[in-house]
Amino acid sequence: MTMIQTQPQEPTLRESRNTSEDAVTFVTRDVTVHYGAKKALDNVSLDINKNDVTALIGPSGCGKSTYLRCLNRMNDIIPGCRVSGRILLDGEDVYAKSMDVVHLRARVGMVFQKPNPFPKSIYENVAYGPRIHGIARDRAHLDGIVFTSLEKAGLLGEVKDRLHEPGTSLSGGQQQRLCIARAIAVQPEVILMDEPCSALDPIATAKIEELMDELRINYSIVIVTHSMQQAARVSQRTSFFHLGVIVETGETEQIFTNPIDRRTQDYITGRFG
Amino acid sequence: MSVTILIATLLVLTAIGFWLGRARAVATASGGAGRLNSLPGYYGYYVAIWCGLPALLLVLLWLAIEPQVIRALVVHSLPASARDLDPARLGLLLNDVRNLATGGFVAGSVDAGVQAAAERYALLKAIGLAAMTVAALALAIAGLTYARRRIRPDFRARARVEATVRIALIACSAVAIITTVGIVLSLIFEAGRFFARISPIEFLLGLEWSPQIALRADQVGAAGLFGAVPLFVGTLLISVIAMCVAMPVGLLAAIYTAEYAHPRARAIIKPILEILAGVPTVVYGFFAALTVAPFFRNLGEGVGLQISSESALAAGIVMGVMIIPFVSSLSDDIITAVPQSMREGSYGLGGTQSETIRKVILPAALPGIVGGFLLAISRAIGETMIVVMAAGLAANLTANPLDAVTTVTVQVVTLLVGDQEFDSPKTLAAFALGLVLFCVTLVLNVIALHVVNRYREQYE
Numbered sequence: 161m162t163m164i165q166t167q168p169q170e171p172t173l174r175e176s177r178n179t180s181e182d183a184v185t186f187v188t189r190d191v192t193v194h195y196g197a198k199k200a201l202d203n204v205s206l207d208i209n210k211n212d213v214t215a216l217i218g219p220s221g222c223g224k225s226t227y228l229r230c231l232n233r234m235n236d237i238i239p240g241c242r243v244s245g246r247i248l249l250d251g252e253d254v255y256a257k258s259m260d261v262v263h264l265r266a267r268v269g270m271v272f273q274k275p276n277p278f279p280k281s282i283y284e285n286v287a288y289g290p291r292i293h294g295i296a297r298d299r300a301h302l303d304g305i306v307f308t309s310l311e312k313a314g315l316l317g318e319v320k321d322r323l324h325e326p327g328t329s330l331s332g333g334q335q336q337r338l339c340i341a342r343a344i345a346v347q348p349e350v351i352l353m354d355e356p357c358s359a360l361d362p363i364a365t366a367k368i369e370e371l372m373d374e375l376r377i378n379y380s381i382v383i384v385t386h387s388m389q390q391a392a393r394v395s396q397r398t399s400f401f402h403l404g405v406i407v408e409t410g411e412t413e414q415i416f417t418n419p420i421d422r423r424t425q426d427y428i429t430g431r432f433g
Numbered sequence: 434m435s436v437t438i439l440i441a442t443l444l445v446l447t448a449i450g451f452w453l454g455r456a457r458a459v460a461t462a463s464g465g466a467g468r469l470n471s472l473p474g475y476y477g478y479y480v481a482i483w484c485g486l487p488a489l490l491l492v493l494l495w496l497a498i499e500p501q502v503i504r505a506l507v508v509h510s511l512p513a514s515a516r517d518l519d520p521a522r523l524g525l526l527l528n529d530v531r532n533l534a535t536g537g538f539v540a541g542s543v544d545a546g547v548q549a550a551a552e553r554y555a556l557l558k559a560i561g562l563a564a565m566t567v568a569a570l571a572l573a574i575a576g577l578t579y580a581r582r583r584i585r586p587d588f589r590a591r592a593r594v595e596a597t598v599r600i601a602l603i604a605c606s607a608v609a610i611i612t613t614v615g616i617v618l619s620l621i622f623e624a625g626r627f628f629a630r631i632s633p634i635e636f637l638l639g640l641e642w643s644p645q646i647a648l649r650a651d652q653v654g655a656a657g658l659f660g661a662v663p664l665f666v667g668t669l670l671i672s673v674i675a676m677c678v679a680m681p682v683g684l685l686a687a688i689y690t691a692e693y694a695h696p697r698a699r700a701i702i703k704p705i706l707e708i709l710a711g712v713p714t715v716v717y718g719f720f721a722a723l724t725v726a727p728f729f730r731n732l733g734e735g736v737g738l739q740i741s742s743e744s745a746l747a748a749g750i751v752m753g754v755m756i757i758p759f760v761s762s763l764s765d766d767i768i769t770a771v772p773q774s775m776r777e778g779s780y781g782l783g784g785t786q787s788e789t790i791r792k793v794i795l796p797a798a799l800p801g802i803v804g805g806f807l808l809a810i811s812r813a814i815g816e817t818m819i820v821v822m823a824a825g826l827a828a829n830l831t832a833n834p835l836d837a838v839t840t841v842t843v844q845v846v847t848l849l850v851g852d853q854e855f856d857s858p859k860t861l862a863a864f865a866l867g868l869v870l871f872c873v874t875l876v877l878n879v880i881a882l883h884v885v886n887r888y889r890e891q892y893e
Contacts, residue, residue, distance in 0.1 A: 237780060239696065262783045270781035276774035279797045288792065289782040339778070346782060 183210040185350055185380045186231060191245035193226050193235065200226045202404040203245070208350070213372055213381045215391035215412065218401030219427065224384045227401070228352050230254075231382065232268035233261055250349075266293050269343030273355040275335030277327030277342075282319050285327040285338055286310060289346035305345055312378075313341035314371050333364025340371065344379075351375065353383040357390065369394050388428055392416050400424045439566050440492065443573055447485030450577045454480025457584050471591035479590040482597050483580035488573035495565045503557045510553050512546045530554050620871060623864035630858045631659045636865060638662065642828035642839075644848060644859045659862055661869070663830040667838030671749040671820060672813040674834055678753025679809060683760025684802065690761070691768040692790055703765070710758035718822035721751035726823055729835075738835065743825030746834040752819050756809045763805035764798070767885075771797045800884050807881035811874040817842040841866050 186208035193201040201223045208214050208231075216224040226235065233254060235241045247254040254264060266289070277285050286306045289295075296302035306323075310316040315337045319330070327338055336356060343351055353372075357365040372381055372394050385391050391398055392412060399409040400421075408415065408424045419425045455477030462469045469476075507530060508516060508523070515526055526547065533551035584590070628636070639660015686706060690699050726747035733740030740746070771794050779789040795802070825837035826847060848863040 232781065234777065234781060237776070262785060265781060265783035270777075272774055272777060272781070274774055276772070276778040278775060278778065278793050288779070288784075292782070292784050292788050292792070342778075342782065 184208065185210045185250065186382075187246075187248040187251075188227075188230070189246045191227065191230055191243065191247060193223070193230060193244075194242045195238070196240040200404055201230075204401075204404075204406050206399055206406060206409060208380060208382055209397060210380050211376055211378075212396040213376050213383060213394050215395035215398045216382065216384045216401060217386075217388060217391050217398060217427070218407075220386075222401040223404040224399075224401040225354055228354055228382060228384050231350070231352055232265050232270055234265075234270065236261065262293075266346045267348050268350045268352060269346060269348035270352045271336070271339050271343055271354070271356045274359050275332055275339055277330070277335050277338050280327060281324045282310075282327050282330070282338060283323040286341050286345050289342060293346055295346065309341040309345040310338075312344050312375070313337045314367065314374075315341055331364070333360050333367060336360060336364065336368060337371065340368075340375075344375075348379065350380045350382065353381065355384050355386060358386065365390070388416070400427060402427070436492070436496070436562070439569060440489070443485055443488050443492070443569060446488075446570075446573045446577065447481045450484035450573075450580070451477040451481035453577070453581055454478075454584060457581055458586075458590070461584060462586050469586050470589050471594075475590040475594050476584050476588075478594045480577060480580040480584070482594065483576035484573050485576075486597075487576050488569045491572055492565065492569050495561075495568075499561050499565070503554065503561065506557055507550050507554050511550055515546060534558070617871070620864055620868045623861055624868040626856075627858060627861035627865045630861070631865075635659060636661055636862075637869075640830055642844070644844070644862055657858065659858065661841070661866065663828040664839060664841045664844055664866065665869075666830055666832070667745065667824070667828070668814055668840040668842075670745050670832060670834060670838055671752060671824060671840055672810060674746060674749025675752035675756055675813045676806070676810060678750050679756035679760050679813075680806060682753075683757045683809075684764050686757065686761040687764035687768055688790060688795075691765045692786065692794070703762075706758045706761055708758075709754070710762070712755070714755065714816065714818035715822075717751050717755050718818045721747050721819050721823035725751055733835065740835045741825070741837045743823060743827075743837040744835050745824060745838045748820050748824035749834065751823065752813055752816055755816070755819065756813055759812060760805060760809050763808065764802050767798045767801035767805065768794060770801070800887060804881040804883075804885035807877050807884070811877035811881070814877075815842065815870060815874050817846060821846055841870050845870075 184207045186206075188207070189205045191201055191204045192199065204223070204227055206227075216228065218224050229235045230243055230247060231249075231254070235243060243255060249264070249267065253259065278288060280288070283306055286309050287296075287302055290302055290305050296305055307316060307320075310319065315334060318334060319338075322329075327335065330338060336359075340351070340356075357368055360368065369390065372383070375381060383391075383395065395412045397410065398412045398415040400407045400415065400419075400423075402423055408419060408421045410420075415424065416428055419428065455473045457480075458469055458473045458476035462473075504527060507527065511526075515523070518526065529547055530550045531554060533547065534555040636659050639658065640662050641658045641660045642663045643658040645657065686702075690702055690706075694702060722743075726742055726744060729744060729747050730740045730742045775793050775797055776789055779793045784793070820840045820843050824840060824843060826839050826843065827837045828839050828844075829836050831838060845863045845866050848860055848866075854860065
């Protein structure tokens, strides 16, 4: 595709361009989403850098989850949802007719707000993705994938003696790490996390945040969060969403110490939201 | 004064009681005695309850007991020769007495003793009614006065009324339970009488069913054999055929409506499926007997198979069609109840819709679906009309679906239809069969509900 060579369009004014030479995973331009007659996102443009944690913050209903779900086309399963604009993953149009959603979602994994392990064993939960994508050559290879994924999700030590117990028997934090292991098992490029810690206690949250920092070495991560502290702790770049538009995007440090827009400042200092 | 008028009077008194109680509560409150503890209406209800409830209960109790008392008194007054009659004859005689007293027809001539008894009966009846009227009205007025006296602003009428409502609700639910217990007890006692004549082992393990009992020594085909195994096998055979139709079709229909169908299509398809459940079983019955069974017979002739025109196959298939909406609607509810997060989890990993359903949704919903199947089986086993019309009466011990078989329910119907004496093993056998049927469906329902509940706990 020729898109790879073309420079991304000029960033919008609000978007203070990252100065480092990071490669870009997702390029999104003028993304607009309607749920029926209601406009949920209005002309959002944003770049997601490779091997960064990008945090999307903003008050409830501002469109940050909607934006996240555009990236792996999870909005497809919502009736009455229409997406327009361009979303490019490594230069490939995510919404092109030729794009196979199954492959897209293998490349862009997702972790949800509430841990949602399948009603299967821990092993089968992790093996689910490799099985449906036919990744494993044989049983030994599959075992290897499952172990590595659990290892990377920092869960192997806790579960290696009970791989065949149901995934639902784990604690909430362990379940969420199981879901992360499940996402890693299909070897994605990007992991989308939709408020992954909102149902967890502080200790489990700390573990997941630590994990995100390790995972960033191999994957790009986009995280939606309501916790400003979490965004500040884990992310390199932050976008502030408000009423369906991006108010401000920048390096996390700059957003939290020296925001350009008044609304960003009001939000991060807790004046609204 | 007849009982109807008495009850109407009591209701009027109750209404007056409500009004008086309410008025008094308002009056005491405005008389400066302080704020009412409850709304004025509660004081009204309190008085009404005291006025109406005891009196109505008295009337009910009286009506239940009076006939026995009068009967005993009348029998006591009969001449000694009549008192020594056997119970059945005595019953007939008392019937005469009652008819004579109420001016009805009496068979044959009336002797003086019966005439006297009839007069006595009429007199006792009149006294009883008068006594009951007086007692009930007195009780109502006494209750009204008592309750009205107790009204003070600090009297907690609301608590009393709520307690009464609670008791009334408990009584209503007790009716359902007591009825069930009554039915079960009557089944057990009648079945017990049957098993006193035919051994349970012969009944449960015998291979031949021929419940006619010979009236003459040389009668043909009336062996009086009560081996119920052919009936159990027939029931099982038809149920299995029915489930073979209902399970796949119902489940797949449920998967379509729950997962694939557009909301608009679902809004049309689900009600149509549920209309199937509203078709009276008798209609399915003649559909089976007049359309499906001849179709299979002709089909069989075409390929050189002997298919009886009353075949287990026809009855089973039609019964399966009848159960489809049952299975599909239960399964649909259970599939829809699987949390959306399971689907998202699978889609998020790149699962296609059919992979998601096969590998995530169905395993998650399986316990509930199995519970639904068990409930459907217990319906199939208890279903009567279709098999009466389409399965036949021949108690063949066969596993061949092309033969005529008979089921437990069909035999219960044929044993009890028409003029029957109620103490022959033939009619009593119906109760034994009913008991077996009841036990089987009870066990199936208990297991099914247990399975469904366990599944529900998992996701709430």
